[in-house]
Amino acid sequence: MTEFQPRRAARVLLVDGAERVLLFHGVDPGRPEHRYWFTPGGGLAPDEPAVAGAVRELAEETGLVRPAVDLGKPVFRETTEFPFDGVWYRQQQEFFLLRVASWVVDTAGFDEIEKDSIIDHRWWSIAELERTKERYYPDELTTVLRRVLGKD
Structure with missing residues (x-):
């Protein structure tokens, strides 16, 4: 049985005027063949509110500084399990939408x-994500984007 490291995270669906979402292209150092696209965001300090972590991570990873009020309430929550650099995580994460x-x-x-x-990083349209053979997280990303952008 795998022992999971619990983790809380906040992530941002950063959507531009062309309704494309920003994703980073990552690689797991423990599994260099495992490449994937993912939203800006990351782990939270023990008592850090999710929206505060989302604001902090957005600034650190993209240079974009916005107040928490601009992110509002989470638009999606999930619990995911994954390995990264040899450690298995069980991560509870909240996603916030920010349009620019x-x-x-x-x-x-x-x-x-x-x-x-x-x-790497790039902006993806929903249609591009639906066509790609590349891996991205969360798996439900296109469904979530369609819902929050009113495209469903």
Whole structure:
């Protein structure tokens, strides 16, 4: 039986004026063949409110600074289990929606783990995500985007 490390996280569905979502392209250092796309965000400190963590992670990973009120309430929650760098996590995560007209991503705030595991970023349309053979998380991303963008 796998022993899971519990973790809480906050993630951001950052959507531009063309209704594309920003995703990072990552690689698991413990499994270099495992590549995937994922939303900005990350782990929370023990007592950190999810929205505060989302604001902090957004600033660190994209350079975009916005107040918590701009993110509002979570639009999606899930519990996911995954390995990363040899550790199995059971992560409870909340997703927030933030719309911007456009944004030039600034990754200068990446920490060492992010520098070692994030290899690219790009903006994806729902249609591109539905067509791609590449792996992205969460698995329900297109369904969530359709719902929160009023496209369903």
